[in-house]
Amino acid sequence: xxxxxxxxxxxxxxxxxxxxxxxxxxxxxxxxxxxxxxxxxxxxxxxxxxxxxxxxxxxxxxxxxxxxxxxxxxxxxxxxxxxxxxxxxxxxxxxxxxxxxxxxxxxxxxxxxxxxxxxxxxxxxxxxxxxxxxxxxxxxxxxxxxxxxxxxxxxxxxxxxxxxxxxxxxxxxxxxxxxxxxxxxxxxxxxxxxxxxxxxxxxxxxxxxxxxxxxxxxxxxxxxxxxxx
Numbered sequence: 518x519x520x521x522x523x524x525x526x527x528x529x530x531x532x533x534x535x536x537x538x539x540x541x542x543x544x545x546x547x548x549x550x551x552x553x554x555x556x557x558x559x560x561x562x563x564x565x566x567x568x569x570x571x572x573x574x575x576x577x578x579x580x581x582x583x584x585x586x587x588x589x590x591x592x593x594x595x596x597x598x599x600x601x602x603x604x605x606x607x608x609x610x611x612x613x614x615x616x617x618x619x620x621x622x623x624x625x626x627x628x629x630x631x632x633x634x635x636x637x638x639x640x641x642x643x644x645x646x647x648x649x650x651x652x653x654x655x656x657x658x659x660x661x662x663x664x665x666x667x668x669x670x671x672x673x674x675x676x677x678x679x680x681x682x683x684x685x686x687x688x689x690x691x692x693x694x695x696x697x698x699x700x701x702x703x704x705x706x707x708x709x710x711x712x713x714x715x716x717x718x719x720x721x722x723x724x725x726x727x728x729x730x731x732x733x734x735x736x737x738x739x740x741x742x743x744x745x746x
Contacts, residue, residue: 518563550574564633595620655730656686678720685740
């Protein structure tokens with residue numbers, strides 16, 4: 518596993534680097550946001566550990582810049598802030614996982630390896646992966662054929678469930694507003710109640726239960742897909 522650690526505290530950065538290298542991880546480091554983006558681009562890692570409290574360009578700004586560039590590398594946020602609101606902001610910005618400080622090194626390593634396995638070798642700043650396929654955890658969306666597969670078996674979805682899941686898989690790690698999902702699931706519908714989208718969400722959530730992918734509701738933001746650690 519190739520890891521990029523973005524942490525401005527030199528002692529913590531060095532300690533984390535030494536500990537993970539001893540565990541067989543290839544580690545590159547950056548002390549600020551701009552250096553992180555340069556390193557990320559030059560040598561795309563399998564996973565990024567990103568501290569939120571960076572000087573100048575903070576962690577959320579780094580994450581947003583990476584996602585705008587199309588980089589799909591899994592990102593685990595580290596922060597001393599542990600409130601639900603902070604977690605929501607981080608996930609909505611495109612993070613894949615979240616670990617508040619202080620953390621256990623064994624848990625950190627387990628989460629990092631889970632993220633690396635989830636994305637496989639196509640992760641990183643390299644945008645040359647097959648544009649016809651989108652993956653979230655064990656789910657795979659064949660954009661050409663339209664079907665969504667779980668462990669290479671097509672999922673049995675209604676057209677509305679399929680449209681909803683396709684919309685969410687198109688923006689992994691990002692919340693999609695309920696209004697936008699309603700437009701995609703019920704295109705041109707003028708007599709359908711707005712709350713009907715919640716029925717589709719409920720049914721799809723039940724079908725996703727065995728897959729390890731959770732359909733989360735973020736109040737005031739919309740819905741997003743989250744892969745179990």
